Amino acid sequence: MEQNLLDMLRRDERITLELRALYEKYGYRKYRMSKFEEYGLYLENKNFLKSQQIITFHDLDGRVLALKPDVTLSIAKNTHASAASSEKFYYIENVYRLDKRSGGYREISQLGLEYIGRLDDRASWEVICLAQQTLAAIHPRHHMQLSHMGYWISLLDGLNVDALLRRELMELIRGKRLHELRERLQGAGVAPAAKKLILEAASLAGGFAQTLAAARAGAIYQGMAAALDELEAVYALLEARGWGGDLMLDFSLVSDSDYYGGVIFQGFVEGVPRALLTGGYYGNLLRKFGRELDAIGFAVDLNELGFLYRSSQENDVDALILYDKDADMDALLTCADAWIAEGKRVRLESSAPEGIRAAATYHFTKNGLKEAEKHA
Amino acid sequence: MLNIALPKGRLGDQVLSLFSKIGYECAAIYENDRRLVLESPESDVRYLLVKPSDVAIYVEYGAADIGVVGKDILLDSAPDVYELLDLGIGKCRLAVAGKEDYAENREAVLRVATKFQNVTKKYYSSLNRDIEIIKLNGSIELAPILGLSDVIVDIVESGKTLRENHLKVLEEIVPVSARLIANRASYLFKNDLIMDIMRKLEEVLSL
Numbered sequence: 001m002e003q004n005l006l007d008m009l010r011r012d013e014r015i016t017l018e019l020r021a022l023y024e025k026y027g028y029r030k031y032r033m034s035k036f037e038e039y040g041l042y043l044e045n046k047n048f049l050k051s052q053q054i055i056t057f058h059d060l061d062g063r064v065l066a067l068k069p070d071v072t073l074s075i076a077k078n079t080h081a082s083a084a085s086s087e088k089f090y091y092i093e094n095v096y097r098l099d100k101r102s103g104g105y106r107e108i109s110q111l112g113l114e115y116i117g118r119l120d121d122r123a124s125w126e127v128i129c130l131a132q133q134t135l136a137a138i139h140p141r142h143h144m145q146l147s148h149m150g151y152w153i154s155l156l157d158g159l160n161v162d163a164l165l166r167r168e169l170m171e172l173i174r175g176k177r178l179h180e181l182r183e184r185l186q187g188a189g190v191a192p193a194a195k196k197l198i199l200e201a202a203s204l205a206g207g208f209a210q211t212l213a214a215a216r217a218g219a220i221y222q223g224m225a226a227a228l229d230e231l232e233a234v235y236a237l238l239e240a241r242g243w244g245g246d247l248m249l250d251f252s253l254v255s256d257s258d259y260y261g262g263v264i265f266q267g268f269v270e271g272v273p274r275a276l277l278t279g280g281y282y283g284n285l286l287r288k289f290g291r292e293l294d295a296i297g298f299a300v301d302l303n304e305l306g307f308l309y310r311s312s313q314e315n316d317v318d319a320l321i322l323y324d325k326d327a328d329m330d331a332l333l334t335c336a337d338a339w340i341a342e343g344k345r346v347r348l349e350s351s352a353p354e355g356i357r358a359a360a361t362y363h364f365t366k367n368g369l370k371e372a373e374k375h376a
Numbered sequence: 377m378l379n380i381a382l383p384k385g386r387l388g389d390q391v392l393s394l395f396s397k398i399g400y401e402c403a404a405i406y407e408n409d410r411r412l413v414l415e416s417p418e419s420d421v422r423y424l425l426v427k428p429s430d431v432a433i434y435v436e437y438g439a440a441d442i443g444v445v446g447k448d449i450l451l452d453s454a455p456d457v458y459e460l461l462d463l464g465i466g467k468c469r470l471a472v473a474g475k476e477d478y479a480e481n482r483e484a485v486l487r488v489a490t491k492f493q494n495v496t497k498k499y500y501s502s503l504n505r506d507i508e509i510i511k512l513n514g515s516i517e518l519a520p521i522l523g524l525s526d527v528i529v530d531i532v533e534s535g536k537t538l539r540e541n542h543l544k545v546l547e548e549i550v551p552v553s554a555r556l557i558a559n560r561a562s563y564l565f566k567n568d569l570i571m572d573i574m575r576k577l578e579e580v581l582s583l
Contacts, residue, residue, distance in 0.1 A: 268560070
C-alpha cells in the first residue's frame with residue numbers, strides 16, 4: 001500500500017519526500033515559519049538577498065511586513081543555537097522574489113538546510129555531503145562547484161584592493177570575464193605582480209586535487225593557505241566516503257563577502273541550465289545579529305525541477321471507463337473498486353474528457369465491460 | 377553533441393569560418409539554404425542560427441551550450457552566463473549620435489532613441505542626466521532626422537550609415553566586439569569540449 005502511494009506521487013513530490021527522509025536521518029528537524037516577517041530585517045540585510053525588491057504591506061497595527069524573500073535570514077535571526085549547542089534545520093517554504101527574466105514577482109518553492117552553532121570540518125563535510133546527496137537524488141548526472149571566499153578576501157585584503165573596485169572585480173570573476181578583468185586591473189593601476197595573482201586566482205578551475213595544488217602555488221597570504229587547508233580537509237572526508245568524484249574546485253564562484261566568508265558551493269544537474277542548489281558558510285551574517293556563531297547551509301529552488309519533469313510522458317490514469325447511461329451502476333462500481341484495490345488509477349466518465357491520457361480506455365455498456373482501445 | 381548559437385548574418389558567417397578553422401567544420405553551411413539548424417555529425421556540433429539579440433537567451437536557458445554574441449547585447453541584457461573570450465572580431469562601438477549640427481540643450485530632458493535601453497539608462501545616469509528613452513527596434517537613425525528624438529544610442533561600425541543620414545558620433549560609450557559565452561551548467565557537463573574550443577580559438581586568434 002505504501003509503495004502504491006509513493007508510485008502515485010509526481011517525481012518532484014517524491015523527491016521532496018525522499019530528501020526530507022534523508023535530512024531527518026542526519027538529525028535535522030523541520031522548521032516551519034510564517035509567510036511574513038518584519039520588513040526591517042530585509043532592509044538591513046539587503047545585500048544578502050538575491051533580489052532586493054520585496055513585496056511589503058502594512059499590518060493592522062501599522063508595522064510594515066514583507067512576504068518572505070528568503071528563509072535563511074529568519075532562521076539566522078531567530079536561532080537558539082549557542083557555541084555549546086548547535087541547531088540543525090531543514091525547511092520547505094515558499095519565498096517571493098522579483099524574477100528579472102519575467103520582470104515580475106514569482107513564488108518560489110524552496111527546500112533548504114541549515115547547520116548553526118560551532119562548526120568543524122566534519123560539520124562542513126556533513127552539509128556538503130548532504131548537498132551532494134540532494135543532487136544525486138534529483139539526477140544521477142550532477143556536479144558540484146566548490147570555492148572559498150576566505151581565499152579571495154585574504155588575497156584582496158593583502159593587496160589593499162578597495163571596496164568599490166573589489167565589487168567590480170567580483171562581478172568580472174563571477175562571469176569568468178578574464179579579458180575584461182585584465183583590462184580593469186590595468187585601468188585601476190594595480191601593480192603587475194598583484195594583477196598576475198588576481199588573474200591566476202580567477203582562472204583556477206577544474207578537478208579538485210589538481211586545482212587545489214595550483215591554488216597552493218598562488219597562496220601568498222596566510223588566510224589563503226588557511227582557506228585551502230579547510231577545503232582540503234573537507235574534500236578528504238568527502239572523497240573517503242565516495243563523494244569526491246563530482247566535485248570541481250572553481251574560484252570564479254564568488255558571493256558577497258559581507259555575508260559569506262568561508263566555503264561556498266553550487267550544484268548543477270543535467271537538464272537544468274542554471275545552479276539548482278546554492279549554499280555556503282555564512283557565519284558573518286550571524287555575527288551581524290550579534291551572535292558569535294558559525295553557520296552553513298544550502299537551498300534548492302524546487303521550481304527549477306520543472307526543467308526536468310515538464311514533459312511528463314506519464315498517463316493521468318491507468319484506466320478510463322466510459323459508461324453508458326443504461327449500464328448497471330452496481331456492476332460498474334464493483335469493477336472500478338476491484339481495480340482501485342489493485343492499485344490502479346481509475347476514472348469513470350460518461351463521455352471522454354478532453355486531453356486525458358489513459359493507459360487504457362474501456363466502455364461499460366449494459367452488457368458489461370469491454371476494452372475500447374489500448375494505448376502504449 | 378555541443379549546441380552552438382550564432383548570430384545570423386555577417387558576424388555569424390565570420391564565426392562559422394573561424395570554427396571551421398579550428399576543426400569544427402560544418403559542410404551544411406555551403407548549401408546556402410534557409411535552415412536555422414546546421415548539424416555537423418563529423419565534428420559532433422550543431423550550429424543554431426538565431427537573431428543576434430537572442431543568442432544570449434539560448435545560451436542562458438541551455439538550449440545552446442555556447443554561443444557567440446556582441447558585447448553590446450551582453451551589456452544590455454546582462455545574461456547570467458560565462459563570458460569566456462573576447463574574439464576580437466565584429467569590432468564596432470556603442471555610441472551616442474545626433475544630427476551634424478546638433479547642439480545639446482542642457483535645460484531640457486534629453487530624448488534618446490535606442491534599442492539598447494539598459495546601457496543607455498546606465499550611461500546617462502552615470503552622467504546624472506535626465507533622459508526619456510524611446511525604444512525602437514530598427515532604423516534608429518531616422519529618429520533625430522524626424523525630430524522623434526534628440527540623439528540616438530546605437531552601434532557604429534564605420535560611421536558610413538551615420539554620414540549618409542547626416543548624423544555624427546557625439547560620444548563614444550563603449551567599444552564592442554564578439555564574445556564567446558557559455559551556459560553555466562554546460563560549462564561543467566561539457567567542460568572538455570568547451571575547453572578544447574576555447575584553447576583552439578585562443579591559438580588561432582593568438583589571444
